[in-house]
Amino acid sequence: MRRTFQYSAKLSKNVEVCCSASLEQCRILYNLALEQKISIYKQSKKSISCYDQMNQLSELKEAFPEFAQVGSQCLQDVIERLDKAYQAFFKRVKHGGTPGFPRFKSKDRYNSFTLKQSGWKLEGRYLHLAKIGRLKLFLSRPIEGKIKTVTIYRNSTGKWFVSFSCDEVPKKQFSETTKEIGLDVGIKSFLVDSEGNKVNNPMFLKKFLKELRVKQRKLSRRVKGSNRRKEARLQVAKTYEKINNQRKDYLHKVANHYIENNKKIYIENLQINNMIKNRHLSRSIQDSSWGQFFQMLSYKAEEAGREVVKVNPNVTSQRCSACGEKVQKTLAERIHCCPYCGLVLDRDHNAAINILGLGQSLYTTTYGALANA
Numbered sequence: 224m225r226r227t228f229q230y231s232a233k234l235s236k237n238v239e240v241c242c243s244a245s246l247e248q249c250r251i252l253y254n255l256a257l258e259q260k261i262s263i264y265k266q267s268k269k270s271i272s273c274y275d276q277m278n279q280l281s282e283l284k285e286a287f288p289e290f291a292q293v294g295s296q297c298l299q300d301v302i303e304r305l306d307k308a309y310q311a312f313f314k315r316v317k318h319g320g321t322p323g324f325p326r327f328k329s330k331d332r333y334n335s336f337t338l339k340q341s342g343w344k345l346e347g348r349y350l351h352l353a354k355i356g357r358l359k360l361f362l363s364r365p366i367e368g369k370i371k372t373v374t375i376y377r378n379s380t381g382k383w384f385v386s387f388s389c390d391e392v393p394k395k396q397f398s399e400t401t402k403e404i405g406l407d408v409g410i411k412s413f414l415v416d417s418e419g420n421k422v423n424n425p426m427f428l429k430k431f432l433k434e435l436r437v438k439q440r441k442l443s444r445r446v447k448g449s450n451r452r453k454e455a456r457l458q459v460a461k462t463y464e465k466i467n468n469q470r471k472d473y474l475h476k477v478a479n480h481y482i483e484n485n486k487k488i489y490i491e492n493l494q495i496n497n498m499i500k501n502r503h504l505s506r507s508i509q510d511s512s513w514g515q516f517f518q519m520l521s522y523k524a525e526e527a528g529r530e531v532v533k534v535n536p537n538v539t540s541q542r543c544s545a546c547g548e549k550v551q552k553t554l555a556e557r558i559h560c561c562p563y564c565g566l567v568l569d570r571d572h573n574a575a576i577n578i579l580g581l582g583q584s585l586y587t588t589t590y591g592a593l594a595n596a
């Protein structure tokens with residue numbers, strides 16, 4: 224199983240300068256390679272392959288020695304990234320979308336470089352990078368499996384991180400269980416499960432949202448291009464960083480709890496990206512945390528040999544979980560009160576039971592069909 228381990232890193236001034244220089248060289252290469260792809264296509268209607276661009280790297284290094292300062296694998300990775308961006312673009316075009324063409328990267332949009340098998344060495348908590356130096360890692364948990372790639376990453380507030388993508392990571396061992404559960408995410412509570420347990424929305428968000436609004440107002444008053452504006456932007460980024468970190472912590476805990484105690488977890492297949500558009504700030508943060516939560520659940524499930532199943536969200540909140548009749552309600556009605564069978568239940572609890580039931584019936588019909596085939 225593949226898994227990524229990320230750690231924050233401490234860099235000496237010298238090493239930081241070198242890492243920043245590498246980032247910048249990679250960014251320049253990315254833009255050069257993109258420009259080459261575009262101009263070759265314009266001239267000859269032919270496209271230059273990833274392989275061909277990689278083969279030109281040694282020539283490039285001879286002409287511009289500053290590229291030789293960066294490890295060759297790093298440079299190859301830049302070409303691969305561009306290729307991936309291209310492929311993703313054409314894939315979306317093929318599927319009828321209108322994606323943005325791969326863009327030239329400005330300084331604040333290029334923030335990581337990747338090494339593969341060579342150019343690095345891990346000794347205890349020190350990561351040695353060839354031509355750069357030594358980074359001290361905060362190994363909050365051990366790295367497992369075989370390290371495939373090492374990525375050095377700088378976030379928007381200038382902090383550095385190293386992530387290791389590893390193969391053959393052993394599965395986590397949780398005690399055997401056959402329990403299944405449905406989860407309904409919402410606004411009022413972060414989620415309600417099919418057993419009626421509520422997980423509250425994290426309160427710290429509220430506090431930070433206020434702080435964020437104050438700082439954003441400040442930012443909008445600063446003159447464009449000024450140093451004070453730069454500082455204000457950094458302050459906004461720092462608040463976002465705090466929100467993200469605390470939210471991540473919180474979501475990890477909730478996800479761990481459900482993974483540990485259930486064999487199968489049923490969730491709604493929400494179109495989260497569609498929901499985020501044009502929303503109030505607090506709402507969009509709420510929305511994106513659902514997406515993040517579902518992602519966490521999925522990879523944690525894979526790590527632990529559990530299963531997350533998405534079901535169609537239609538009518539899960541309107542259907543009565545006891546008798547199956549449709550009971551229309553507005554968003555404001557918090558209680559499901561069934562006129563057909565008399566069931567009275569918290570609205571989200573009712574929805575969670577429906578999600579569980581829908582998921583389970585999905586399984587029995589699929590397996591039933593397979594058995595009859």
Ligand SMILES: [Zn+2]
Nearest residue numbers: 543546561564
């Ligand atoms: Zn009913």
